[in-house]
C-alpha cells in the first residue's frame with residue numbers, strides 16, 4: 001500500500017540507504033563492533049565523558065537513591081530536586097538567569113522555537129542550521145527567511161527588507177554540526193542591535209568545547225547579552241542526554257507554561273539530570289584537555305589538507321572531509337572499516353547535494369598514535385581514490 005520497498009530501493013540506488021551498526025562496548029575513542037576492535041572517529045563524545053569513571057560511579061549512586069525512571073512529565077510528577085539543581089547549574093554555567101531542561105536537544109528546539117516565535121515574528125535562519133531548528137521553525141507560525149551560511153552581507157540585506165518590522169529573531173548554530181565552523185557572533189550581535197532582533201544560538205557542539213571553561217560560543221567570543229537565547233545539549237561533549245535553553249526568568253517561565261515538548265513528554269531520568277550537572281562541573285575543570293582537543297583538531301586538519309583533501313577550516317573537533325560523491329563516501333567508510341577505523345559518511349539529507357563527506361570527529365581520549373594511524377590510512381586512500389577525489393572519474 002505504501003510502496004515502501006520501491007521507495008527503499010530508490011534510496012539505495014542513490015547510495016543513500018542508512019545502516020545501523022551495533023556497538024558492544026561503551027562509547028569511547030576505542031570501541032568494539034560485535035567482536036571487532038576499532039578506533040572511533042565519529043562520535044560527539046568530544047571530552048570522553050560517555051565512559052568517564054567518576055561520572056559512571058556517581059550515576060550508579062544516583063540510581064540507587066532515585067531509581068531508573070522519572071514517572072511523569074515535568075509539570076506532573078517528573079521533577080525531582082535533581083532536575084531543578086541541574087537547571088540552576090546550567091544557568092550559572094551559561095551566565096543566564098534561568099534554564100528549562102528538556103529530555104533532548106531536538107525536543108528543546110522543536111518546543112521552544114514555536115512557543116517563543118509566533119506569527120508576529122520574522123525568523124532569519126542560517127542555511128546550515130541543524131534539522132531540529134528547521135523543524136522548530138516549521139512548527140512556528142513565524143515567517144522564515146534563510147540567509148547564506150555565515151554570510152553576514154546576505155543577512156544584512158535580508159534584515160534591511162524588514163527593518164521596520166517590530167519582532168525579529170536570528171537563529172544560528174554556535175558551532176555548525178556538519179561543518180564544524182563557528183558562527184560570527186560579534187557581527188551577529190551587532191546586527192541584532194542595529195535591527196532590534198533577538199539572537200537564538202544552538203550551542204550543542206560549542207558547549208564543552210569552546211572557551212576556557214567550556215561554556216561555549218559566548219565565552220569564546222566573550223560576548224554576553226540579554227538579547228541572546230542560549231540553547232545547548234547534554235548529548236555531545238557533556239556525554240549524556242538532554243537539551244536546555246537558558247535566558248531570562250520570564251522567558252523560561254513562559255516556556256515552562258507553553259512549550260509542548262516540555263509539557264507533554266516524560267522528563268529525563270533523575271540519574272541523567274544529576275549526571276548532566278556533574279558533567280558540567282567536570283567540564284569546567286577540563287581546561288588542559290580542551291586545549292589538547294583544540295591542538296589535535298588543528299593538527300589533523302592540517303595533515304589531511306597536506307595530503308590533498310578538501311577540509312573545512314576551523315579549530316573544533318568536527319573535521320569535515322568533503323568528497324562530494326555518495327558512493328565514494330561509502331567506499332571510504334568500508335576501506336577505513338577494514339583498517340579498524342570507524343568513520344560515518346554523511347550524505348543528503350543530512351548535508352546538501354554534492355557536499356557528501358566524511359565527518360571525522362576527535363576526542364580528548366585519542367592519542368597521537370590513533371591520529372597518526374588515521375592520517376596514514378587516509379594517505380593510502382588518497383592514492384587509491386585520487387582520480388575520484390579530483391572528479392576525473
Ligand SMILES: Cc1ncc(COP(=O)(O)O)c(C=O)c1O
Nearest residue numbers: 104105106130132177204233235
Ligand atoms: C546543532 C544541533 N542541535 C540540536 C541537536 C539535537 O540534540 P540531541 O541529540 O540532544 O537531541 C543536535 C544533534 O545532533 C545538533 O547537532
